[in-house]
Amino acid sequence: MRIGLIDVDGHNFPNLPLMKLSAWHKQQGDSVEWYMPIQHGFPNPPLDKVYMSKVFSFTPDYWDFVNAKEVVKGGSGYCIELVDGKEVYHKENDTQLPYEAEHIYPDYSLYPELTKNTAYGFMSRGCPRGCAFCHVGVKEGKCAYKVADLSEFWRGQKEIVLLDPNTIACKEWKDILGQLVDSGAWVDFSQGVDIRLMTEEKAEMIKRIKTKNIHFAWDRYEDKDIIVQKLKAFKEVTGWDYRKMGVYVLCNFDTTIDQDLERIYTVRDLGYSPYVMIYNKQCVQRGSRLRKMQRWVNSKILFGAIREFKNYK
Secondary structure (H helix, E strand, O other), X not given: OEEEEEEOOOOOOOXXXXXXXXHHHHHOOOEEEEOOHXXXXXXXXXXXXXXXXXXXXXXXXXXXXXXXXXXXXXXXXXXXXEEOOEEEXXXXXXXXXXXXHHOOOOOHHHOOOOOOOEEEEOOEEOOOOOOOOOOHHHHHOOOOEEOOOHHHOOOOOOEEEEOOOOHHHOOOHXXXXXXXXHHOOEEEEOOOOOHHHOXXXXXXXXXXXXXXXXXXXXXXXXXXXXXHHHHHHHHHHHOOOOOOEEEEEEEOOOOOHHHHHXXXXXXXXXXXXXXXXXXXXXXXXXXXXXXXXXXXXXXXXHXXXXXXXXXXX
């Protein structure tokens, strides 16, 4: 079979499902290539199958004609819809990979520049939080569970990008963190780590993992007491500072600017580096107070030079 692939979001970050599908089809003896309208479009003979994958709901769908006998669409971008600024999950559009493809070593040759000496994958799925601003709970389940060993997608690369939504909520967290420690590779917890579930034992294991930096999140203002307590405790165990520890601060969901600033100042005073994440950013006007606050905080030079947002021009 002749197989075509379309990364609808673009090629700025490796699309793991397409990498797995490519490896699976090549294992069957099929030819796999990126779909190119000029090369594969009409009047050329149609491809046997084309896979289109989209991660983000806000990414426009692929606009060109797809010359194929069969087109399969999949990814969060197709089953999660933004309705009035809220994410709505459509189970009927949630296309799952075949088991054999889901658990195959990815074809890293699809993104040679992005995956050079870097491995990408999930060791756990799901999250018990069920936050209204996140689709993980409804799509993967409100329980974190282990899905793979590190060896499924890592074979000695110097860096590992872990895509798990909530690693330390998984009951097998010690096994997962232990494998990351033993790998000796630099680990990027790309989705952050749930500070509310942090314990001294977990902090000690994370300290043993080679990581350039680690991020937590303060999404809900009402979690202030437990988050402040846990951030203090984690810093005491690791001895790290703001150069290695960051906190994502979700804004524009259910908080005011004053509540956002309180969280930002608190995170900074605790010795962490805050980073503003704007919910549904496409609906926030450029030049607005919220956008200015984000620019001030996320520019480390500006944030270090100007202590108070009221003094930022």
